[in-house]
Amino acid sequence: MLSIGILHISAGFATPGNSQRIISIFAARFLFMLGTLFAYFERGFSLSEAEKDVIRAVVLKRKLKKTEFLQREGEIARYGAFVARGFLRSYVIDNKGKEHIIQFAPENWWISDNHGLSEGVKASFFIDAIEDSDIFLCDLAGHLTMMQKIPGYAASFQAGMQKRAAAKDKRIVHSLSATAEERYNDFLETYPSIAQRVPQHMLASYLGVTPETISRIRKLQSQKK
Numbered sequence: 001m002l003s004i005g006i007l008h009i010s011a012g013f014a015t016p017g018n019s020q021r022i023i024s025i026f027a028a029r030f031l032f033m034l035g036t037l038f039a040y041f042e043r044g045f046s047l048s049e050a051e052k053d054v055i056r057a058v059v060l061k062r063k064l065k066k067t068e069f070l071q072r073e074g075e076i077a078r079y080g081a082f083v084a085r086g087f088l089r090s091y092v093i094d095n096k097g098k099e100h101i102i103q104f105a106p107e108n109w110w111i112s113d114n115h116g117l118s119e120g121v122k123a124s125f126f127i128d129a130i131e132d133s134d135i136f137l138c139d140l141a142g143h144l145t146m147m148q149k150i151p152g153y154a155a156s157f158q159a160g161m162q163k164r165a166a167a168k169d170k171r172i173v174h175s176l177s178a179t180a181e182e183r184y185n186d187f188l189e190t191y192p193s194i195a196q197r198v199p200q201h202m203l204a205s206y207l208g209v210t211p212e213t214i215s216r217i218r219k220l221q222s223q224k225k
Contacts, residue, residue: 045152058142077116086133
């Protein structure tokens with residue numbers, strides 16, 4: 001995967017020296033990204049060199065430009081994605097053409113259509129890049145390989161699924177019972193760095209309010225300071 005990308009990019013360079021430099025730059029970038037992925041895993045469990053080799057064998061590196069799609073609704077869901085650099089989101093579009101954001105995924109987050117991926121069926125939502133992004137892709141077979149060969153990954157995955165389910169339940173409860181300002185404040189408290197990076201209309205879409213509501217809340221809060 002890496003060599004294909006390097007050969008494609010370096011093909012327009014005439015001298016061996018230029019080609020070698022390009023290869024070195026991209027190899028270093030790939031290794032840095034792998035280090036980011038390993039560091040993410042090792043926050044929860046240690047990795048042996050053999051386990052790192054398993055990970056290297058099952059993940060694919062990919063770059064996404066801003067607004068580029070990783071997945072469109074209706075396509076067969078094939079990959080989960082780990083964000084090494086950049087920012088992705090998942091969302092649906094209703095029959096009136098309005099976007100409803102399901103998840104934001106900045107660096108060190110995973111994003112996927114879990115149902116579509118596990119069942120091998122059509123994706124129920126879109127995934128695209130909010131910023132230029134470097135990501136690692138893992139398909140279902142790769143995920144199952146890591147579950148079988150990396151005990152720490154299996155335990156971490158189960159714990160992560162429980163946390164995700166709890167966060168989903170909390171979001172549903174908030175959407176039904178909390179005011180727009182309460183949902184806004186909770187998002188800022190829980191995800192302060194995300195709130196600073198996403199456009200106002202996307203934050204509004206995630207919270208289920210209008211951009212004008214976000215503007216009104218921010219104005220009122222600024223007046224209280």
